[in-house]
Amino acid sequence: MLLPDVGLVIDEPYISQILAGDKTWEMRGSRTGKREVIGLIKKSTKHVFGTAELYACEGPLSYEQLLVATDKHGISREKVEAGLLDKWNYAWKLNNVVEFETPIPYNHPNGAVTWVKLSNHAQQANKPNNSSPKAQQIVTDKTLSKQQPVNSFQTGTMAEKTDVPVAKDGTVFSSELARNGFFTVGEKGDEQKFRSFEDALHYLRNMNKAKWRRPNDKGNWGIVSAMEWR
Known part of the structure; x- marks a missing residue:
């Protein structure tokens, strides 16, 4: 199968909720214009755990809207009332979630905290990963060229x-x-x-x-x- 062009880094417990079908809104602090299939990356693991279609973005959502949508964003009413989503009030809406039988490793670039570019190579996501580390590497990350100091921002x-x-x-x-x-x-x-x-x-x-x-x-x-x- 082909991996998506990009992957979204998601922390626990939210990524597990998404993969289990218990969460269809990933809450973020800003709008996204992406409308495509994305990889689901579990934070700090350097592995893609599945894919989902990011089909819409809604927000900023009001306090009342967040309270009645606990079944979609997976945050309890108590935590919403405590202000957990005050700054995370944009719903990135997901569907068609696919969980890989075996998570796929990738090369995580320094400084990438939200989106990661993934190379679009065919991968056997549902087979045990027995290949060498070199063969498992599925993200092509260009090495940063050495930057010369810039004397002025003009x-x-x-x-x-x-x-x-x-x-x-x-x-x-x-x-x-x-x-x-x-x-x-x-x-x-x-x-x-x-x-x-x-x-x-x-x-x-x-x-x-x-x-x-x-x-x-x-x-x-x-x-x-x-x-x-x-």
Whole structure:
């Protein structure tokens, strides 16, 4: 069988609930535009445990909507009342769930916490995995090229323009964008912080559209989206 192009990292107990058919909404802190079959990755295992069709996204859901949908998102009424879903109020809706008899290993790239790109190679998912570690590796992950320091986030004065995202206003993601020692990247509401510029850049490469925080010409920090890569 063919693995999907991407996999979604899901923590326990939620991934087991999805695979068992007890949970059809994966709750997240932001909207997703993906509408496709995805791999279901159990967090911290580096294995794909199954697939599902991500067919819709709804949100942000109100407190009342979350209370009456416990059978869909798998969070108890008590936990909803305690505020567990206050910041995780977008329902990523799943159906056609398939659980693999034997989970499939993959090479997890540094910094990938939500989406992981999976190579689209044929795999015998329902056979015991007796192949060598080299043969089992089903994700092709390009090694990050060594990034040269960028002297400015303004494109006109960049020292290097190699493989970094560029926003509509001409600003780029550079090694000078650390704030309090961290680079902040990702969707609003699901932002990730990295101390390493290379790890943050790697995360941006795995996003559907790279987004990061940077200061504008007035010094105010905000999120921008990549229009191109240079």
